Amino acid sequence: GAVVSQHPSWVICKSGTSVKIECRSLDFQATTMFWYRQFPKQSLMLMATSNEGSKATYEQGVEKDKFLINHASLTLSTLTVTSAHPEDSSFYICSAREGGRNYGYTFGSGTRLTVV
Amino acid sequence: AQTVTQSQPEMSVQEAETVTLSCTYDTSESDYYLFWYKQPPSRQMILVIRQEAYKQQNATENRFSVNFQKAAKSFSLKISDSQLGDAAMYFCAYRSVSNYGGSQGNLIFGKGTKLSVKP
Numbered sequence: 044g045a046v047v048s049q050h051p052s053w054v055i056c057k058s059g060t061s062v063k064i065e066c067r068s069l070d071f072q073a074t075t076m077f078w079y080r081q082f083p084k085q086s087l088m089l090m091a092t093s094n095e096g097s098k099a100t101y102e103q104g105v106e107k108d109k110f111l112i113n114h115a116s117l118t119l120s121t122l123t124v125t126s127a128h129p130e131d132s133s134f135y136i137c138s139a140r141e142g143g144r145n146y147g148y149t150f151g152s153g154t155r156l157t158v159v
Numbered sequence: 160a161q162t163v164t165q166s167q168p169e170m171s172v173q174e175a176e177t178v179t180l181s182c183t184y185d186t187s188e189s190d191y192y193l194f195w196y197k198q199p200p201s202r203q204m205i206l207v208i209r210q211e212a213y214k215q216q217n218a219t220e221n222r223f224s225v226n227f228q229k230a231a232k233s234f235s236l237k238i239s240d241s242q243l244g245d246a247a248m249y250f251c252a253y254r255s256v257s258n259y260g261g262s263q264g265n266l267i268f269g270k271g272t273k274l275s276v277k278p
Contacts, residue, residue, distance in 0.1 A: 077265050081202075086250060086268045134202060140264065148266060150204035 045071050047139045049151025056127055056158055064122045064154045066137035071149075072117035073139035078110075081134045081153075090135075093120050127158040161186045163253050165269035172241045173277050179226075180236045180272045182251030190256040193227070193234045194266065199247040207249070210234065212256075238274075246276045 046069040056062050066076060075094050079087040091107075093099040093114035101107045109131075111123040120139075124131055137151040162185045172178035184193070195207040210218045210227050217225050222239045238245055252266040 075264060084273075086270045087204075087266075089265050092265055136202075136204065138204075138266070148206070153202045 045069075045139075045141070045147065045149040047073075047137065047149045047151045049137050049154060051154055052152060053155040054157070056156070058128055058158055059126055061123055061125045062127055062156060064124075064135055064137075064156075066120045066122070066139065066151050068118045068139045068149070071139075071141050073120070073141065074117065075140045076114055076120040077138040077140075077148075078112060078120075078122050079136045079138065081136060083134075087136060090122075124156065127156070129158045132156055132158045161188070161191075161253050161255065161267050163251050163267050163269035165249075165251055165272050167272045168270070169273045169275070171275045171277060172238070172245075174241055174243060176241055177237060177239045178241055178274065180238075180249050180251075180274065182234045182236070182269055184232050184234065184251070184253050186232070186253065186255075188255055192254045192256065193225075194252040194254070195223070195225070195234075195236045196250045196252060196268075197245075197247045198250065198271075199244075204250075208236065241276050243276050243278060246274055248273050 048067045050065050078090045081087050090105045091099045091101040091112050093112045095114050095117050099112035114120040136153045138148050140148050164183045191212045193210045197205045197207050208218050208220045208223050224237045226235045248271045250271045251269040254266050
């Protein structure tokens with residue numbers, strides 16, 4: 044079946060630094076990728092939707108300058124948390140969808156970000 | 160806007176017994192998809208079952224089945240013969256058909272139900 048690889052699975056960084064999270068579709072072309080944030084014991088909150096070759100669409104309240112999303116190819120999307128602060132500590136999950144009307148979604152395994 | 164409500168924050172079931180997780184949603188659309196996802200402690204999201212709204216027949220996947228009541232906008236998940244490995248967070252999700260392209264087509268999640276399985 045479809046596989047989405049997300050790296051790193053966890054990262055600890057110092058406040059003020061930037062962190063990049065990668066999401067790769069391994070055996071299919073993902074025309075659309077979604078980035079979610081999940082706080083402990085809560086649901087997934089959509090941060091942004093990225094389409095290959097175009098700018099990401101951010102949800103209301105999500106700072107686009109802080110959470111940079113790049114979807115440069117049909118198999119790779121990246122989320123960069125810039126100038127990270129402790130409040131950015133969270134669990135980030137990507138999800139990829141194949142092109143066309145296919146409603147299948149495949150999730151990455153998530154990245155636990157801790158900013159100290 | 161569409162919303163998904165899971166009214167049971169936590170549920171518990173005895174191993175080998177049956178449990179039903181409830182989900183209701185609100186939409187003005189006639190065509191959409193509904194999903195149940197499982198998130199075990201590893202936090203990997205796993206698709207359990209999905210239902211197309213235009214299909215009247217309830218979806219089933221082995222021990223998992225749904226009771227889809229379109230008029231009532233209800234989409235409950237029944238887990239039969241519960242196993243210890245079923246313990247996880249379960250999320251109900253909605254996806255519109257009409258906006259599957261572009262920047263839409265995302266899943267709208269409920270708040271989740273934490274299922275515990277007692278041996």
